Amino acid sequence: MNKKFLAFGAVALASATVLSACSAGGDASSTGAAGSGSLSIYAWAGEIPDSVIEGFEAETGIDVTVDTFDSNETMISKLAAGNSGYDVVEPSQYAVQLMVERDLIAEIDKSKLEGFDNLAEKFVDPSFDPGNTHSIPWAWGTTGILYNEACTGAEVTGWADMWNPDYAGKVYMLDNMLSAYIAGLQVNGLSATTTDEAEIATATDSLLEQKPLLGGYNSTNYADLVGTGDACIAEAYSGTTAAKAVEANPDVHYIIPEEGGTLWTDSFSIVAGTANEDAAYQWLNYTLRPEVAALVTDDASLASTNAAALELVADQSQVENPAIYAPADSLTNSEFIVDPGDALAYFQDGWTRVRAS
Amino acid sequence: MERLNSWIARLVFVFLYLPIAALIVYSFNSSEVSYRFDGFTFRWYAELFRDQMLLESLRTSALVGVIAAVLATVIGFLSAFALVRLRVKGRAFFVGAILIPLIVPEIVLGVSLLTVFSSAGLPTGIVTLVLGHVVITLPLATLVLMGAMSSLDPSLSEAATDLGASPWVTFRRVLFPLLRPSILAAFLLSFTTSFSNIVISTFTAGVGTTTLPLRIYSTLRTGLTPELNALGTLLVVATLGVILLVGVAQMRRILAGPRP
Amino acid sequence: MVDVNTPRTSRAAGYLMLLPAVAVITLLVIVPMVVIARDSFAVSDPLGGNLGGFTLDNYAKLLDPVYAKTLGYSLGMAALNAAVCTVVGYIVAYYIATRPAKTQPVLLVLVIIPFLTDFLVRTFAWITLLGSGGPFISLLRLLGVEAQSLVPSQLAVTLSLLYAFLPVAVFPIYASMRSIDPSLKEAAADLGAGWWQTHARIFVPLSASGLASSVMLTFVPTLGVFVIPVLLGGGKDPLVGNLIVTLFTEFRNEPLGAALSMVVLVLMLLSVAAAGLILRARSGSARAGRSRSPKKASAV
Numbered sequence: 001m002n003k004k005f006l007a008f009g010a011v012a013l014a015s016a017t018v019l020s021a022c023s024a025g026g027d028a029s030s031t032g033a034a035g036s037g038s039l040s041i042y043a044w045a046g047e048i049p050d051s052v053i054e055g056f057e058a059e060t061g062i063d064v065t066v067d068t069f070d071s072n073e074t075m076i077s078k079l080a081a082g083n084s085g086y087d088v089v090e091p092s093q094y095a096v097q098l099m100v101e102r103d104l105i106a107e108i109d110k111s112k113l114e115g116f117d118n119l120a121e122k123f124v125d126p127s128f129d130p131g132n133t134h135s136i137p138w139a140w141g142t143t144g145i146l147y148n149e150a151c152t153g154a155e156v157t158g159w160a161d162m163w164n165p166d167y168a169g170k171v172y173m174l175d176n177m178l179s180a181y182i183a184g185l186q187v188n189g190l191s192a193t194t195t196d197e198a199e200i201a202t203a204t205d206s207l208l209e210q211k212p213l214l215g216g217y218n219s220t221n222y223a224d225l226v227g228t229g230d231a232c233i234a235e236a237y238s239g240t241t242a243a244k245a246v247e248a249n250p251d252v253h254y255i256i257p258e259e260g261g262t263l264w265t266d267s268f269s270i271v272a273g274t275a276n277e278d279a280a281y282q283w284l285n286y287t288l289r290p291e292v293a294a295l296v297t298d299d300a301s302l303a304s305t306n307a308a309a310l311e312l313v314a315d316q317s318q319v320e321n322p323a324i325y326a327p328a329d330s331l332t333n334s335e336f337i338v339d340p341g342d343a344l345a346y347f348q349d350g351w352t353r354v355r356a357s
Numbered sequence: 358m359e360r361l362n363s364w365i366a367r368l369v370f371v372f373l374y375l376p377i378a379a380l381i382v383y384s385f386n387s388s389e390v391s392y393r394f395d396g397f398t399f400r401w402y403a404e405l406f407r408d409q410m411l412l413e414s415l416r417t418s419a420l421v422g423v424i425a426a427v428l429a430t431v432i433g434f435l436s437a438f439a440l441v442r443l444r445v446k447g448r449a450f451f452v453g454a455i456l457i458p459l460i461v462p463e464i465v466l467g468v469s470l471l472t473v474f475s476s477a478g479l480p481t482g483i484v485t486l487v488l489g490h491v492v493i494t495l496p497l498a499t500l501v502l503m504g505a506m507s508s509l510d511p512s513l514s515e516a517a518t519d520l521g522a523s524p525w526v527t528f529r530r531v532l533f534p535l536l537r538p539s540i541l542a543a544f545l546l547s548f549t550t551s552f553s554n555i556v557i558s559t560f561t562a563g564v565g566t567t568t569l570p571l572r573i574y575s576t577l578r579t580g581l582t583p584e585l586n587a588l589g590t591l592l593v594v595a596t597l598g599v600i601l602l603v604g605v606a607q608m609r610r611i612l613a614g615p616r617p
Numbered sequence: 618m619v620d621v622n623t624p625r626t627s628r629a630a631g632y633l634m635l636l637p638a639v640a641v642i643t644l645l646v647i648v649p650m651v652v653i654a655r656d657s658f659a660v661s662d663p664l665g666g667n668l669g670g671f672t673l674d675n676y677a678k679l680l681d682p683v684y685a686k687t688l689g690y691s692l693g694m695a696a697l698n699a700a701v702c703t704v705v706g707y708i709v710a711y712y713i714a715t716r717p718a719k720t721q722p723v724l725l726v727l728v729i730i731p732f733l734t735d736f737l738v739r740t741f742a743w744i745t746l747l748g749s750g751g752p753f754i755s756l757l758r759l760l761g762v763e764a765q766s767l768v769p770s771q772l773a774v775t776l777s778l779l780y781a782f783l784p785v786a787v788f789p790i791y792a793s794m795r796s797i798d799p800s801l802k803e804a805a806a807d808l809g810a811g812w813w814q815t816h817a818r819i820f821v822p823l824s825a826s827g828l829a830s831s832v833m834l835t836f837v838p839t840l841g842v843f844v845i846p847v848l849l850g851g852g853k854d855p856l857v858g859n860l861i862v863t864l865f866t867e868f869r870n871e872p873l874g875a876a877l878s879m880v881v882l883v884l885m886l887l888s889v890a891a892a893g894l895i896l897r898a899r900s901g902s903a904r905a906g907r908s909r910s911p912k913k914a915s916a917v
Contacts (some may be wrong), residue, residue: 040564045572046579050409065565066410068575073866074559077468081475085564098869101664175852177867216769216851220577221744228392228749230766240579248390300579344663348868355855355863356683358812366712369705373731373783376742380734383745392750432641435634443631449893451635453886454642459833460885461650462841462861465878468871469649492645495638497785497834504793504827538722539792545725546788549732556841573735581741589734596730600723 036061039279042075043068043090044266046240047139049299056286062279072098079104079271087274088283090266093128094178094339096135105134105269112281115288120307122331123265128338135267136284137305139239139296142326142334143174143182143262146222146236150251151229158258159187162233163206168213172225172234175217177351178337180207183235186259193335195343204350208357217355226252237264240301242323254323261326261334265305297324377593384586401587408584411572415588417562418552418569421483425490426498426547432491433498433543441506442532452503459496466492467560474561481563489561490554494547501546505539650882657875667871675876684860684877688884691840691857698778699836705779706786706831711820713787714794721795728787736781740848743777744768747849769851777849778839785834793827794820829892837885857881 041048045068053064067086069075072095078084080102091099099105110116116136123137147156152167162171162183173180182192184203194200215231223245225231236242242254268287270280286292293306297313303325304310310319319325326334340347384402388395405411436455439445458466467489474485509532517527558568567575573585660670713724731739745751749766757764767773797820805815821828841858855863857877864874 044578045575067562067564067567068410068572070559070571070575070577071866073869077471077866078481078560081471083475083478083480085480098664102666175847177863211853214851214853216847216853218847218852220848221580221741223580224390224392224744227390228766230749230768237578244389244580248388248393342663344869348870352681352683355860356686362708362812363712365705366709369709369783370727372780373728376739376746376780377731377734379742379746380738383742392745392748432637436638439631439634443627443634445628445631445635451639452893453889454647455638456833456889457642457646457650459837460882460889461646462858462878462881464841464858464862464865465653465875466646466649468865469652470645472652473645473649488645491641495641499638500830500834501789501792504789504824504830505796507826508793508796508823510796510798535796538725538795541722542725542788542792545729546784549729549784553732553736555736570735570737573737577737581737585735585738586742589738592733593730596726596733600726600730 036063037276037279038063038065039088039276039283040065040067040086041088041090041283042066042078042084042086043088045070046300047090047266047296047302049295051295051299052287052292055292056283059286060279060282062282076102076104084271086271087276087280089269089271090138091135091269092264092266093126093336096129096267096269097339099269100129100134104272106272106274107133108136108270108284109281112285113288114285115290118288118290118293118306118308120305122263123305126265127336129267135269136288137265137267138287138293139300139302140263140265140305141238141303141324142256142331143179143235143237143264143337144254144256144326145233146226146242146245146252146254146323147233148226148229148231148249148251149253151232156233156253156255159183160259162235163187163210163213164233165213167232169215170230170232171210171213172215172218172222172231173207173210174222174235174237175219177347178340179219179235179237180217180351180354181347182262182337183207183257184210186257186262189259191335192260192262193338193340195340195346197343197346200343200346200350204354207350207354211354211357238303238323238326243301243318243321246321246323256322256326256330256334261331263331263334263336265336377589380586380593381590383583384590386583386586389583401582401584402591404582405584405587405591410567411569411584411588413565414567414569414572417483417486417566421486421490421566421568422548422552425487425494425551426544428487428491429494429498429547430502430540430544433495433502433547434540436495436499437502437506441503455499456496458492463493463556467557470557471560481561482566483563485561485563486558486566486568489557490551493554493557494550497550498543498547501543502536502539505536505542509535653875653878656872657879659872659875661870661872664869675873676880678873679876679880687855687860688857688881690854694774694778694846694856695836695839697775698782698839699832701775701779702782702786702835703790703828703831706783706790706835707821707824707828709783709787710790710794710824710827711816713791714797715799725788725791729784732784737844739780740777740844743773743780744848747773747776768849771850773849774846777845778842781842781845782835782838785838786831789830789834790824790827793830794824797823833889833892840881840885 039062041064043066048066053066056062057064072092075089075091076095076098079086079089089105119137123140125131126137129135145156145162149155151170173183181203184207185192185194185199187206188202190199190203218225222231222234222236223241226234227245227249236254238254245252246254268284270277274280288306290306290308290312293304293309294312296302296304297318298315301318301324313319385397386394387398387400440448440451445451470489474481479485513531514527517531522530553570555570555574558571562568562571573581576582656667657675658671658673660668660672662668713721716724747753747767754764754766801819802815805819810818840856842856843859843862846852846854846856846859861874861877864870864877
């Protein structure tokens with residue numbers, strides 16, 4: 001009588017198989033760290049290597065849970081709803097500003113920190129968080145250009161090349177308002193952190209002018225597109241993806257545009273009202289250690305903010321790789337992209353027009 | 358024409374498994390980039406089984422999917438039965454209400470659900486995930502079951518009643534067997550919808566309950582890794598294997614003789 | 618409980634059975650929607666906070682032709698996708714429904730299995746298949762055809778949307794087609810009706826509710842799709858779902874996002890109501906044409 005239910009059962013069984021296959025592993029990690037407290041971290045995917053978490057758990061006996069988010073905004077809305085249950089979060093630079101203003105992250109007690117002076121100069125007292133009162137930078141990178149020389153047929157030096165009609169249909173921009181405006185502003189010789197309405201309007205015009213040349217807006221698989229040559233030139237973030245693309249194809253290069261460099265950095269912050277403050281400070285101190293910070297380069301192909309960590313990176317070619325660590329001389333007048341505050345409205349109006357044009 | 362229809366349908370099945378075939382091939386690709394096949398490797402399978410976070414998110418998704426799909430199918434069945442088989446007044450109103458979640462953009466539903474849960478003091482986690490997924494799968498299950506019930510021949514149950522069968526017996530012996538494949542369809546559709554949801558999960562997941570799609574979506578910024586191909590391959594192959602096994606058992610039982 | 622002869626008790630039972638659904642919808646849909654409706658009139662601050670208050674500014678901003686353009690494009694894409702999915706879904710559903718009873722559940726499960734792999738992983742598989750290093754392009758080049766990558770292209774978007782939405786088209790059509798009496802097909806054949814006639818006169822009208830569900834389930838969610846247009850279509854033309862996500866996240870303007878959502882919601886409710894009216898007229902005639910006891914047909 002139950003013949004059709006068998007198929008039903010098949011699916012249930014399959015799910016059960018999956019469940020039991022995974023539960024074995026899942027339980028092992030939670031029983032391993034019995035009773036020494038817990039720490040819940042909400043972070044960008046791929047920015048905290050497993051080696052860091054395992055090392056921390058082994059040393060402190062604290063049970064760490066890491067959840068990952070795909071944008072600062074979803075992370076903020078989860079925290080703003082209250083009762084999120086997270087102890088440590090990893091906001092980007094402008095998100096730190098927003099979270100401070102909305103009282104979502106707690107002030108850091110410097111007297112409880114060890115190894116703060118390991119941080120590179122650029123990340124001490126940064127523009128987005130004066131005095132590092134609310135954030136300890138962990139990983140950083142740049143916004144630049146990834147290009148395929150076999151396709152462009154020439155060396156690419158700056159943003160102006162992204163307006164070159166020879167590459168029509170094979171130019172890709174990041175699908176992100178503030179990132180797109182970095183190119184739009186700097187190509188006109190303007191500061192990427194401007195809040196001036198007229199300057200932003202100039203950038204908007206440039207982006208509108210560029211749109212017919214674009215293959216598309218893409219923040220996800222642009223590195224693959226450059227690798228295959230489906231894209232000649234793409235606006236790109238440095239880090240894991242760019243490094244992989246450069247390594248896989250000798251024609252692919254990552255450069256910081258000559259018009260100027262911009263920095264992003266993702267920092268650890270303590271969630272306001274956390275119940276596990278001690279564990280949170282232990283985490284900050286653990287990740288400030290040079291040998292731990294070096295793992296972000298070794299295991300995640302990202303640049304570490306820790307100056308003392310650089311010489312501890314096992315594969316020193318990573319430190320020389322511009323797709324991970326931007327060369328010091330190209331960073332002389334580089335700035336962090338910070339929250340535009342009230343000028344956000346100018347960017348939004350412009351970006352809405354660009355996207356719908 | 359009938360033959361043409363069959364051929365097109367078979368082609369659609371090929372179409373459905375085309376990306377799966379690509380997935381299987383690339384799960385053995387030793388290159389880290391997807392656009393080039395460098396050689397054969399088991400490395401991604403090894404990495405998959407070491408990736409605790411990914412496996413735990415798989416467990417969360419499977420658990421939430423099964424619970425949400427069972428709830429949606431049961432509630433959907435009850436609703437469809439009431440709306441189609443019984444003379445409930447205000448049918449259009451109820452149908453409209455059940456369909457609202459389909460019309461609301463997911464992010465809007467997600468954001469507002471988060472607001473509602475937090476003001477109700479309900480911490481995000483498995484419970485909120487299940488609730489969120491029931492909301493979006495309920496219309497699917499209800500629509501499928503309503504479709505099935507509304508095209509059932511009413512004379513069947515009437516005949517049973519005329520022959521003196523009690524309503525419960527009529528339901529169990531006549532209606533339910535006829536509806537079983539549609540119940541299966543409703544369950545499967547609900548399960549896969551829950552299993553693949555990103556947006557609602559974003560706002561209803563809590564500490565330690567990141568679902569598989571959330572986990573994968575968040576890795577987009579650093580690029581999808583080939584171990585995800587390995588995971589996809591295993592899920593498909595395991596399910597196909599189970600079905601094959603069950604299918605064989607079924608054949609045996611049929612050959613062994615008619616059942617009561 | 619299922620006694621059609623005592624309408625009053627069965628009606629009471631009906632309401633009881635609707636209770637769980639009504640509870641879910643009220644608490645988890647209506648209440649959140651009231652919150653959103655309220656937010657759509659609120660004042661926002663540039664930090665992404667919601668200051669409350671009452672303003673019509675959010676709706677006034679939506680009068681910008683930019684929004685109408687996006688909405689129009691989205692509706693076009695959604696209509697195209699709904700049409701493609703429903704036609705293909707009908708073909709597949711008919712195929713499944715006409716197989717032996719034992720194979721039907723197996724085929725259903727076969728339709729759904731590919732969807733156990735993650736949506737993004739599947740989408741990337743399509744990119745690999747259709748991209749310049751993939752088998753299609755390689756094959757074309759082998760045949761001497763100079764072919765460009767199919768990604769990004771409208772074709773890639775359409776194929777990938779069909780792929781993503783096929784089960785929600787197949788399942789409701791199958792469910793409503795399954796219980797069509799097979800003898801009707803034979804009768805039609807005996808009367809000399811061709812394939813087209815049999816379908817146009819019998820199968821399509823009798824599976825009307827499934828077809829309507831299929832259109833609903835593929836049309837509306839297309840509006841909210843945002844990964845496929847970006848990855849396979851280049852992302853130059855945002856869909857309205859994409860725009861709402863941008864408003865809620867990148868623009869930190871929840872009230873404006875809420876207002877746009879309310880507009881979409883009302884548009885969709887209107888179209889669903891219209892579809893419901895059309896369907897009621899159709900299914901009324903279909904039912905009367907099929908039922909062997911027309912007098913009692915209204916009980917169904």
